[in-house]
Amino acid sequence: MSLLKRLNPFSRLTARASALSRMGRALKLFAPMCADVIKGRYRPVPWSAFIWMALALVYLISPLDLIPEVFLLIGMVDDVVIVGWLLTKVDKSLDGYRHWKAIDVEPPMQNPG
DSSP states (O other): OOHHHHHOHHHHHHHTHHHHHHHHHHHHHHHHHHHHHHTTSOOSOOHHHHHHHHHHHHHHHOSOOSSOTTSHHHHHHHHHHHHHHHHHHHHHHTHHHHHHHTOSOSOOOOOOO
16 A cells, blocks of 8 residues: 555545444444343343443543543544453444344455455
8 A cells, every 4th residue: 555545544444444333333233222132032141242332432431541531533543442441342242133123134344455
């Protein structure tokens, strides 16, 4: 890949489309999955999804960060990166639920290179 293409922010964003879509799917499916678990409709409880989501919430709420918010832009970027990574873990944990609901059963868009 050429240096110009790697430095282009739009090409980097499109290369991350898979991760962004996984984060969005995790946020959309988590609440309905919780409702189905509480009502007893979905029994193989995905404990890992609950753990990953709890870690994401704790990291957002916690005053302790890897990079403090005193460094404005960099401090917020580390929150976005870590919480985004945790949300992709939540989405992966919800694969069984997605299959059970028969929604979005095709795999997320893959990065071509």
